[in-house]
Amino acid sequence: MTAANHVVSEFLEKLHIEPINSGACYGDWIAEPSGGELASHSPATGELLARVRLAGPADYEAVMERASAAYLEWRMIPAPKRGDIVREIGNELRAHKQDLGALVSLEMGKILPEGLGEVQEMIDICDFAVGLSRQLYGLTMHSERPGHRMYEQWHPLGIVGVISAFNFPVAVWAWNAMIAAVCGDCVLWRPSSETPLVAIAVQKIVNRVFDRHGLKGIFNLVIGPSRPIGETLVKDARIPLISFTGSTEVGRHVAETIAHRLGRSILELGGNNGIIVMDDANADLVLRAVLFGAVGTAGQRCTTTRRLFLQRGIAPRITEALVRAYGQVRIGHPLDEHTIMGPLINRRAVDDMMDGLRRVREQGGEILYGGEPLEGCYVLPTLVRARPDMPILKEEIFAPILYLIEFDHLDEAIHWHNDVPQGLSSAMFTTNVISSETFLSHRGSDCGIANINIGTSGAEIGGAFGGEKETGGGRESGSDAWKAYMRRQTNTINWSTQLPLAQGIEFKL
Numbered sequence: 001m002t003a004a005n006h007v008v009s010e011f012l013e014k015l016h017i018e019p020i021n022s023g024a025c026y027g028d029w030i031a032e033p034s035g036g037e038l039a040s041h042s043p044a045t046g047e048l049l050a051r052v053r054l055a056g057p058a059d060y061e062a063v064m065e066r067a068s069a070a071y072l073e074w075r076m077i078p079a080p081k082r083g084d085i086v087r088e089i090g091n092e093l094r095a096h097k098q099d100l101g102a103l104v105s106l107e108m109g110k111i112l113p114e115g116l117g118e119v120q121e122m123i124d125i126c127d128f129a130v131g132l133s134r135q136l137y138g139l140t141m142h143s144e145r146p147g148h149r150m151y152e153q154w155h156p157l158g159i160v161g162v163i164s165a166f167n168f169p170v171a172v173w174a175w176n177a178m179i180a181a182v183c184g185d186c187v188l189w190r191p192s193s194e195t196p197l198v199a200i201a202v203q204k205i206v207n208r209v210f211d212r213h214g215l216k217g218i219f220n221l222v223i224g225p226s227r228p229i230g231e232t233l234v235k236d237a238r239i240p241l242i243s244f245t246g247s248t249e250v251g252r253h254v255a256e257t258i259a260h261r262l263g264r265s266i267l268e269l270g271g272n273n274g275i276i277v278m279d280d281a282n283a284d285l286v287l288r289a290v291l292f293g294a295v296g297t298a299g300q301r302c303t304t305t306r307r308l309f310l311q312r313g314i315a316p317r318i319t320e321a322l323v324r325a326y327g328q329v330r331i332g333h334p335l336d337e338h339t340i341m342g343p344l345i346n347r348r349a350v351d352d353m354m355d356g357l358r359r360v361r362e363q364g365g366e367i368l369y370g371g372e373p374l375e376g377c378y379v380l381p382t383l384v385r386a387r388p389d390m391p392i393l394k395e396e397i398f399a400p401i402l403y404l405i406e407f408d409h410l411d412e413a414i415h416w417h418n419d420v421p422q423g424l425s426s427a428m429f430t431t432n433v434i435s436s437e438t439f440l441s442h443r444g445s446d447c448g449i450a451n452i453n454i455g456t457s458g459a460e461i462g463g464a465f466g467g468e469k470e471t472g473g474g475r476e477s478g479s480d481a482w483k484a485y486m487r488r489q490t491n492t493i494n495w496s497t498q499l500p501l502a503q504g505i506e507f508k509l
Contacts, residue, residue, distance in 0.1 A: 007106065008049050008197065014099040015201055023196060023223030024055035025203050026066035027216025033059045035224050040197050043109035043343040043377045044333050052196045055224040060232055063220050067159050067186045068238060070217030075156045075184040082182050083133025088209045089178070090126030093119060100170075100201060105334040107197050108169055109342045109377070110297045112335055122174035122202075124461045125477065132482055133182040144503075147496025154486040156184030157264075161233050161242040163254075166345050167300045167398075168245075169195035170202050172268070175461065175477045176243045176485075177219060183485040185241075188220045190233055194345055196223045237261050241485065244268070245302075248396075248422070248470045255472070266484055267472025268465075270396040271302040271424035273447075273456040274417045276439065278410070279313035281429035282453070287321050289427070289455030290402070295329055295341050295381045296457055299400030300349075302471075303425040303449075303457040307393060307403050309413045315406045319368070319385075322404075326369045326381055343377035344399060350377055353399035356392065357382065360401075363390045368404070388416045396422060410435055418446045424467030425449040425456040448475070 023038070024030040035054030042049055055063070074082070093100065097119045105115035138152040160180040164173045169192060177187045191199035203221045210218055222229055234242060234257045243266040244254045251269040258265045275293070277286050293305030310318055334342035344350050350373050357371050370382035381400035386393060388405050407413040417426065426447040428439040436452045438444050448467035449459060459465050464479035466472070475481045501507060 008103070011099050011103045011106070012201070015096050015103075015205070023052045023200070023221070024059040024063055025207070025221040026063045027070075027207060027210060027218070027220075030055070030059050030062060035059065035229070038193055038196055038223065040107060040195070042106055043345050044106070044335075046376055049107060050197055052200065052223060055222040055229055057228055057232065060222050060224070060229055063188065063222055064159070064236070064238060066217040067188055067220045070215070071156070071158055071186045074186055074215070074218055077184075079133045079136055079182055079184065082184065083130045085209060085213060085215075086126050086133070086178050086181055087130045088212070089206050090123050090130070092205050092209055093123050093126065096205060097123070100198070100205075102335060103201055104169060104195075104198050105342070107195050108166060109334055109345060110167075110300075111339050111342050112337070114297060115334070118168060118171045121171040121461060125171075125174050125178045128461055128478060129178040129182045132179065136183065136482065136486070138488075143492065145494075145500045147494060147498060149493045149495065150490065152488055152490045154183075154483070154488055157240045157485060157487055158185060159239050160185045160187050160485060161236075161239045162187055162189045163230065163233070163242065163244045163246070164189070164191050165245045166192040166194035167297060167302070169198045172245050172476070173199075173202070175465070176266075179477075179482050180485045181218065183482055185485055186218050186220065188222065188233065188239065190222050190224065190230055193223070193225065199223065231257075234258060235261065237263070240264060241266065243474070243476065248472075251472055264484070266466075266474035266476060268302065268467075268474050268476065269472040270422045270470055271304065271467065272306050272394070272396045272420045272422035273303055273425040273427075274307035274309060274420075275305055275426070275456060276309045276410070276413045276417060276428045277311060277314060277318060278428070278430040278432060278435050279311045280431045280435075281314060282431065283314065283317060283321065285453055286318055286429045287325060289429070290318075290322065291325050291329075293455035293457045294402040295326075295400055298341050298344055298379070299381065300345065300398055301457055303459065304400075305402060305427075305456045306396065307405065307417070309405050309407050309417060311413070312406050312408060315404075319404060322383055322402075323369050326383055329381055331374065331378055331380070341381060341400065344379060345377070347377060349399060350379055353379055353397060353401065356395070356397040356399065356401060359392050360384055360386070360390070363392055365390060365392075365403070370400075394420045410438060414439070414444055421470040422467065423447045423469035424471040425451075425459070427451040427454060427456050429453055
């Protein structure tokens with residue numbers, strides 16, 4: 001990095017990271033990458049944080065060659081030993097949580113508690129992966145042929161590509177990278193061009209751990225634009241699996257490109273998350289969950305609450321409470337301890353929000369609070385009284401806009417809730433077991449995540465994360481998501497002296 005300002009330099013010094021000017025790494029940094037320069041600006045102030053040299057096609061190829069060679073060594077290390085190395089990475093992240101979290105907040109714009117929470121997610125997935133390294137189980141099956149044994153085992157895939165988004169610039173990479181690592185895969189990371197500095201900081205931290213073990217090329221970094229770097233990565237047949245986080249529009253292109261070469265993909269795309277609030281709900285729980293879900297990260301989470309369905313009996317009370325609460329949201333610099341909501345990522349995001357609100361008004365929506373841009377990349381979080389037939393409710397505007405829709409009966413609320421292209425996260429607030437079980441049944445939410453009496457944001461790493469429909473169908477993080485990073489092999493062993501054929505077939509010579 002060149003021209004780093006004094007704040008960034010201070011964080012890097014605390015992280016024990018020497019300034020560098022390279023956005024390409026395979027354990028060793030490529031000294032003079034050929035892809036030009038990228039300027040990273042703070043969305044909070046607009047000031048230049050640093051300039052990063054981008055990877056070009058030749059740099060990408062150098063990284064891929066090293067990663068391909070490293071995979072041949074890494075896959076032969078026993079999985080529990082790979083887990084031990086991931087444990088060390090988690091410890092390094094623990095040691096630098098405060099400063100790395102602050103750097104996330106400074107470059108991305110989320111408030112400091114959220115920046116620290118994102119680094120904690122990295123630590124948590126390291127812990128999860130360590131345990132997983134001793135649980136990469138296959139099944140044993142009974143053969144229909146006497147004297148035969150059948151079982152399945154799991155092998156590493158190879159190199160896993162991770163294309164991450166700006167809103168969770170390091171956590172989503174860790175969800176993929178740590179599980180891929182214990183599975184025996186190497187990782188090639190292309191981070192968002194909005195957040196190159198935190199990617200470089202993380203790469204420097206993990207390099208220290210691998211250096212202690214004499215390993216290079218396990219975790220690799222290429223910072224570069226969609227063309228040519230992103231497109232080259234997606235088309236590269238040497239990468240059997242790509243995990244992509246981003247918009248549905250770009251994700252559709254990624255999926256089609258990977259499918260054309262018969263590769264695998266994990267897609268974490270758009271979310272248009274809704275909460276259904278029944279008349280019997282605990283209003284205090286609703287208020288806290290909705291406020292965090294709608295305003296957290298300035299509405300720039302894939303799990304942000306965007307639609308709130310209120311049963312008519314409780315609707316006036318919740319609406320009034322939300323208007324009061326929104327008026328008390330402190331907007332400001334993300335490193336200020338009093339700030340509740342920081343900026344949007346850039347001015348384009350502000351313009352997109354204002355254009356969305358223009359269409360809201362055209363479609364008959366009523367602005368109850370907010371709806372105005374502030375200085376720079378800051379906006380007022382916005383509450384909209386909406387009708388269920390407004391076309392814009394089917395879109396995801398990546399900003400703090402919350403639509404309030406009133407309903408009479410649960411069936412109509414579920415219908416409206418599911419009547420969108422996206423299907424990531426969902427929630428219901430109720431004290432009625434029939435309502436909650438209906439919502440969680442096949443008649444209820446069609447999302448990959450469905451919660452009762454908690455909001456749409458804040459998924460834990462122990463559960464598989466992902467959604468349905470235009471959200472992409474991918475799953476990352478916990479549960480059995482590790483299977484996506486490995487290839488399944490079924491084995492049959494004949495320990496008899498006969499060769500009976502399956503299905504009782506007799507083949508006579």
